[in-house]
């Protein structure tokens with residue numbers, strides 16, 4: 001189905017060409033003076049320059065030709081040369097009926113569906129999921145879903161951090177805790193146990209403990225009142241431990257069988273837990289690949305970089321220059337191999353690209369990570385293109401997000417200043433929503449718990465997605481869970497309200513599928529229709545610009561328009577059946593559009609709240 005803006009522009013273009021002007025001037029935008037008109041065309045201003053005429057004269061001619069168009073109820077030329085437009089109520093009602101009759105609510109699937117890889121999530125195995133990973137998961141999931149409803153083949157890949165130093169740290173900490181395990185017996189020749197030597201909660205304890213052990217600082221000892229001797233001892237032990245962890249990481253990366261066996265246990269236990277956590281966020285991945293999967297491509301890719309003369313030695317490391325003529329500042333080269341030969345973050349990403357090219361043949365790549373990783377991705381993209389790992393014009397984009405801060409404007413922390421874990425954050429939100437629902441106490445505790453989960457998720461995700469991704473934002477639980485204002489719960493509340501009207505209407509014996517949507521009889525009704533009619537356009541723009549916040553803004557305005565209409569209109573008490581049926585159809589359509597949008601944003605509405 002054509003977008004409403006396309007329909008408007010078709011009319012404008014016809015008129016411009018009929019008057020002897022190029023059709024490209026027939027562009028329309030939402031009015032920036034809603035008190036004067038609904039849409040406006042500024043094309044006469046641009047045409048005036050091209051044709052050396054007065055803008056108002058051109059606008060006047062075009063408006064003349066627009067008279068009698070079925071699309072507009074009003075079009076007028078105003079100084080200095082704007083064309084103000086109002087849409088015909090009958091045209092808009094017909095547009096509503098077409099949307100309502102379409103399975104996709106008028107959304108058009110891409111003519112040429114693309115295969116697009118969305119690299120998001122990015123959790124690090126065996127390290128607890130913290131809120132730094134929340135944004136990547138939430139934003140990435142919504143971008144993936146937007147592409148899907150628009151008909152693209154979206155492949156979500158979690159790209160786990162599963163090959164770094166944390167593995168060596170865990171192995172050595174495990175050795176210290178359970179030296180009797182066969183993995184640590186030199187010359188052990190039996191089969192390694194199928195059962196993991198730890199549970200997930202032990203694993204969650206092992207990593208932070210090991211990480212602290214490897215990073216002992218004298219200040220810590222002083223604070224704890226240790227003697228100088230003790231501090232020195234601890235420091236040495238810490239250094240030795242860190243060294244062991246490095247060695248273990250190296251041996252793992254070289255494929256040392258007992259460490260590979262431990263690694264597989266870590267992966268299994270940790271993945272199951274991650275799946276559960278992402279599941280609670282309604283985030284799911286098509287691929288659970290990780291940095292480890294990229295390793296087998298690395299030797300060849302390094303050789304290729306050397307063969308092409310792109311990689312050269314610098315201070316013992318192997319690097320590739322990435323500078324390009326138009327750069328505003330000098331960009332550091334991409335390090336592809338460290339002096340000790342160890343695998344690197346960038347090299348893993350390059351190896352991953354090679355695998356994706358071979359196995360998935362993508363048309364585009366989208367990466368979602370903290371914006372502080374921007375340089376990393378610039379380096380990776382440039383090296384990949386320079387070396388021909390992807391074609392030179394491959395669309396590779398990096399969507400970098402800002403930090404989630406606490407009310408003090410600093411990165412969000414737990415009450416005692418620790419790193420907030422995702423599970424705890426979700427728990428806190430759900431509890432706060434639950435308390436709020438129970439204040440009214442119209443539902444059972446069980447139902448309130450279930451509802452709180454849905455509303456809590458909406459609060460969390462909408463609170464994040466309604467901000468422009470690149471900006472930092474303040475995590476304000478009280479504001480996020482409020483049923484009023486620009487919040488997830490407000491959107492859900494609006495949907496629930498429509499559901500309840502529709503239910504009451506059915507209870508009165510009404511049929512929700514009867515009749516059609518009639519031309520609007522009030523300003524509020526027309527505004528609601530106009531807002532609904534923008535759905536396709538907003539969805540496409542939000543996807544192209546990778547801007548879920550635009551979808552949030554849209555449903556916020558749509559909810560406001562619905563609530564204004566509802567306030568002015570006694571739907572259930574209406575005597576005129578045709579009118580009533582039309583309103584019922586209209587609000588049902590509003591609900592469908594809202595539901596389609598929140599589905600894409602990654603949350604859903606309860607039956608009641």
Ligand code: ARG
Nearest residue numbers: 119122123124159161349369
């Ligand atoms: N694991 C990384 C981190 O925690 C994020 C991964 C982002 N994706 C990528 N392809 N590098 O910082």
